[in-house]
Every structure is written in C-alpha cells, then in structure tokens.
Amino acid sequence: MTSTPDAPAERRFKRMTLNQRIQHIILMTSFFTLVVTGFPVRYPDSPVSSKIIQLVGGFTMRSRIHRLAACVLIGLTVYHVFYMTLSKHGRSELRALMPAFKDATDAIQMLKFYVGLTPNTPLFDRFNFIEKFEYLALGWGSILMIATGLMLWFQNQTLEYLPKWTLDVARVIHSYEALLGFLAIIVWHFYQVHLNPQVFPMSRVWLDGEISEHQLKTLHPLEYERILKQEVGRPTQPHPKNHSL
Amino acid sequence: MADIHIDSGIVGILNLTSTERHNPKRRENTMTGRLPVLSILIPLSLAAGARMVTAAEPACLSCHSAPGFREMGANGVEKSLYVDQAALASSVHASKSCLDCHVDFRGQSLPHKPTAQPVQCVRCHRSGNTLGTPDVSRIHNFADIVHGSALKNAKPDAPQCEDCHGTHEIRRATDPKSTVYRGSLPATCGKCHPGAGKDFAAESIHVLTTPKRDAVVYWVRMFYILLVVGLMSSFCGYILLDLRARWIGRLAWRRGDHRR
Numbered sequence: 001m002t003s004t005p006d007a008p009a010e011r012r013f014k015r016m017t018l019n020q021r022i023q024h025i026i027l028m029t030s031f032f033t034l035v036v037t038g039f040p041v042r043y044p045d046s047p048v049s050s051k052i053i054q055l056v057g058g059f060t061m062r063s064r065i066h067r068l069a070a071c072v073l074i075g076l077t078v079y080h081v082f083y084m085t086l087s088k089h090g091r092s093e094l095r096a097l098m099p100a101f102k103d104a105t106d107a108i109q110m111l112k113f114y115v116g117l118t119p120n121t122p123l124f125d126r127f128n129f130i131e132k133f134e135y136l137a138l139g140w141g142s143i144l145m146i147a148t149g150l151m152l153w154f155q156n157q158t159l160e161y162l163p164k165w166t167l168d169v170a171r172v173i174h175s176y177e178a179l180l181g182f183l184a185i186i187v188w189h190f191y192q193v194h195l196n197p198q199v200f201p202m203s204r205v206w207l208d209g210e211i212s213e214h215q216l217k218t219l220h221p222l223e224y225e226r227i228l229k230q231e232v233g234r235p236t237q238p239h240p241k242n243h244s245l
Numbered sequence: 246m247a248d249i250h251i252d253s254g255i256v257g258i259l260n261l262t263s264t265e266r267h268n269p270k271r272r273e274n275t276m277t278g279r280l281p282v283l284s285i286l287i288p289l290s291l292a293a294g295a296r297m298v299t300a301a302e303p304a305c306l307s308c309h310s311a312p313g314f315r316e317m318g319a320n321g322v323e324k325s326l327y328v329d330q331a332a333l334a335s336s337v338h339a340s341k342s343c344l345d346c347h348v349d350f351r352g353q354s355l356p357h358k359p360t361a362q363p364v365q366c367v368r369c370h371r372s373g374n375t376l377g378t379p380d381v382s383r384i385h386n387f388a389d390i391v392h393g394s395a396l397k398n399a400k401p402d403a404p405q406c407e408d409c410h411g412t413h414e415i416r417r418a419t420d421p422k423s424t425v426y427r428g429s430l431p432a433t434c435g436k437c438h439p440g441a442g443k444d445f446a447a448e449s450i451h452v453l454t455t456p457k458r459d460a461v462v463y464w465v466r467m468f469y470i471l472l473v474v475g476l477m478s479s480f481c482g483y484i485l486l487d488l489r490a491r492w493i494g495r496l497a498w499r500r501g502d503h504r505r
C-alpha cells in the first residue's frame with residue numbers, strides 16, 4: 001500500500017464533522033482537567049496530589065478549576081443531547097450507536113476468532129460493538145458524574161432534602177466512576193485509537209475528521225458497502241472474507 | 246489547687262488577654278495602665294507558678310479558669326481561652342490531665358509559650374490503644390468519606406474533631422447533653438450545613454464501610470471495586486488477544502496492511 005508519485009491519492013471518507021470534532025476536543029480537555037484536579041481528593045496521601053495542588057495554586061483554586069471544568073462538561077452534555085436528538089445528522093448517529101443483537105453476536109464471533117474457533121472476523125457497520133460500548137459508557141458515566149458531582153458541590157442544599165448517607169454514597173460513586181472512566185480512557189480508548197498497531201501512533205479522525213478508503217473498507221465494511229450502493233454509477237465491491245481489522 | 250482560685254480571681258478582674266499574659270513587656274504595660282495596684286500581684290503570682298509544667302500538676306487552670314481569659318487570634322478575632330471547670334468535670338475526659346491532650350506544653354515553664362498546637366485526638370483514639378478509647382483512626386485513613394478526605398486535603402473548611410465533639414465538654418454520644426447525641430446532630434451539623442433536616446444524620450457520621458454498619462456505602466463501594474477490576478481485566482485480556490492475533494499474522498500489524 002506504499003504510495004508512489006504516480007499513484008492516485010487514496011480516496012478519503014468523512015467520519016467526524018467539524019462540530020463533532022470540536023465536541024470531542026472540549027470533552028477531552030474538560031475530562032482531563034477534571035481528572036487532574038480530582039486526583040488530590042481521591043488520593044490525598046499521594047505526593048502527586050501535593051504537587052498538583054501546589055501547581056494550581058492551592059486547594060481552593062483546585063476546587064474552582066474542577067468546578068469550572070465540570071460546568072464545561074455539563075454544558076457540553078446538554079448541548080450534545082440536543083445535537084443528537086434535534087439535528088438530522090445527530091439522530092442518524094444516535095440510531096447507528098444504539099446497541100443491537102448483532103453487537104452481542106459480533107463480540108462473541110470476535111472472541112471466537114481470537115481463540116481460533118472461526119476463521120472470519122465479524123463485519124462491522126458504522127460503529128462496532130467496542131465503539132458503541134465506549135459511547136454508551138461515556139454517556140452513562142457523564143450522567144452519574146454530573147449528578148453526584150452536583151450533590152457534592154451543593155452539599156448543604158442536598159442535605160436539606162436527603163440524609164447524609166446519600167452524600168457518602170454519592171462520593172463513593174463519584175470517586176470510583178472517575179477512576180473507572182480514567183482507566184477506561186487510558187487502557188481501552190487509547191489502545192483503540194493510539195496504541196493499536198494498525199493505527200499507531202494515532203488515528204487522525206479526531207483531527208481531520210476523515211478515514212481512508214482502505215480503513216473504512218476493512219474496519220467498517222458494511223458502512224463502506226452501503227456508501228458505495230448509494231453512489232450512482234459505482235458498482236458494489238464484495239468484501240473480503242478476512243478483514244484486516 | 247489553692248493558687249488556682251487565687252489566680253483565677255485576679256485574672257478575672259483584670260481580664261487580661263493571653264498575649265498580654267505571655268508577653269512580659271505587654272503584660273506589664275497593660276497592667277500598669279489598667280490597674281496599678283495589682284500590677285505587682287500578677288507577676289508575683291506568675292512568678293510563684295514559674296515552675297515546670299508537669300502532667301501531675303499542670304496548674305493550667307490558674308489562668309484558664311478565668312471566664313474573661315482570651316487572646317487575639319491571627320485573624321483579628323478574639324478567642325476565649327477559658328475552660329469551664331464544671332463542664333470539664335462532667336466530660337468523658339474529666340480524669341485526664343491537661344497535658345494528656347495539650348502535649349506541646351509538657352516540660353515548659355510558666356508562663357508557657359503563647360501559641361498552642363492543635364490537639365491530636367488520634368494520639369489516644371487510634372487502633373491498638375491500650376486505654377480502651379474509641380478508635381477513630383480508620384476514619385482518617387479512609388479517603389472515601391467527605392470529612393476524612395477534607396481533613397487529609399487540608400481543606401480550609403475541613404471540620405476538626407472539636408468542631409462537632411466540642412473541646413473540654415465532650416460527653417458520650419449516648420448522653421442527651423452531648424453535641425453528637427442523635428437528637429443534637431441537626432443543630433451540630435447545622436453549624437456548617439445550614440438547613441440540615443432531621444434525617445440528616447439518619448446514618449453514621451463516621452462511616453466505616455462494613456456489611457453490618459453503613460451497608461449501602463459498603464456494597465456500592467464493593468460493586469465499583471468489582472466493576473473496575475472486572476472491566477479492566479476484560480479490557481486487558483481483549484487487548485492481549487488482539488495483539489496476539491496481529492503478531493501471528495491473523496490480523497493486520499501495520500496501518501494499511503491486509504495481512505502481516
């Protein structure tokens with residue numbers, strides 16, 4: 001696949017709109033700000049915590065930055081809900097992200113492929129079961145983090161209506177959900193978009209919003225097939241039995 | 246105890262501040278300006294008590310039993326240094342010496358240094374103590390709890406033990422006069438959490454996550470520990486399987502490869 005000077009440039013397909021890329025950058029920035037400024041609360045004995053607090057200018061400033069980033073995340077979440085439900089493209093994406101029975105069979109087939117029980121990998125559509133899982137986990141995690149974070153932020157107002165043990169539960173959820181989200185991003189998401197040998201050092205979709213024809217064909221063959229069908233005058237190409245995922 | 250009564254009377258009349266008492270120059274100026282007649286008596290009484298402070302004979306109440314005894318705090322707000330002897334006598338610490346808690350004054354001569362270090366309740370209230378005192382060290386070691394975490398992070402508004410339990414008047418939690426008696430909690434907690442309802446402290450304040458005590462917090466925490474461990478193990482396992490498939494050539498290794 002090495003391109004030569006005479007070879008035609010490989011066709012590229014749009015995968016993320018500018019709007020979605022901006023949303024992703026805002027999410028990424030606010031998420032890591034929340035992780036860094038939340039770390040001292042989760043691990044107060046760690047020497048890293050004292051460094052962070054010192055770096056940002058004290059514990060009070062840490063709290064302010066944490067809450068500012070939380071406001072950004074809340075604003076983004078609200079916007080995203082409207083975007084995914086009110087815009088035509090958002091609704092289309094939401095439909096494609098909804099879990100289906102095929103996702104379960106795809107996951108089982110993928111595992112069977114890994115252990116050598118089947119020769120073929122499943123054929124993925126626009127979003128595979130991994131991407132759907134990530135998105136839904138992010139959505140659910142955001143809702144939990146925002147709800148428990150607001151309880152902890154406005155603890156006096158919360159305690160006017162709820163007993164203290166709910167605040168203790170909120171804190172446990174906020175703390176462990178943050179840990180889960182951080183590890184999921186570092187381990188799972190980073191492998192999928194950075195450390196996976198096939199995309200290493202990085203998938204550029206989040207920057208230019210495009211995916212190469214080869215990657216679309218191999219990673220999302222059903223979507224590729226559908227796009228070609230929709231294009232007038234272009235014949236459908238059969239997908240290979242083995243896919244170089 | 247005789248000198249305690251004498252001194253408390255004198256100090257009560259003069260209404261000296263702690264700074265004045267512990268700073269000889271200021272003390273002299275103040276006394277001279279206020280009450281010349283007694284300006285000789287006070288240094289004499291202090292001189293009589295200019296001995297080593299010991300646990301057996303602290304003599305602390307010679308000054309601290311005066312209701313007007315106070316000092317100017319660093320924030321410009323006056324702070325009372327008065328110790329109510331009646332309250333102290335009815336507290337759970339009645340049999341304790343002042344220096345059992347105020348350890349930073351041990352071995353000092355009177356008048357002692359003006360700045361007192363905060364009392365560290367966990368000196369006694371720790372696990373493995375031989376005094377039979379309630380163990381609260383687990384609270385400080387558990388970062389999941391709001392108060393414990395705030396303390397560890399040195400949050401400016403983090404509650405210290407005495408903010409809820411009081412100081413010299415500490416009583417058992419089962420005593421209706423205690424600030425931490427179940428019925429008193431809305432008022433005590435309300436000092437920092439205004440509007441705290443009657444159900445505010447329906448569960449433990451010092452959360453210790455065990456299946457029997459604070460079971461909800463315990464099980465939510467256990468659920469998350471299992472979820473984190475389970476999910477991370479699954480992720481790592483899946484990634485290893487994926488890398489193996491690429492390594493042995495069943496999947497593409499590099500960008501653009503169909504097969505390795």
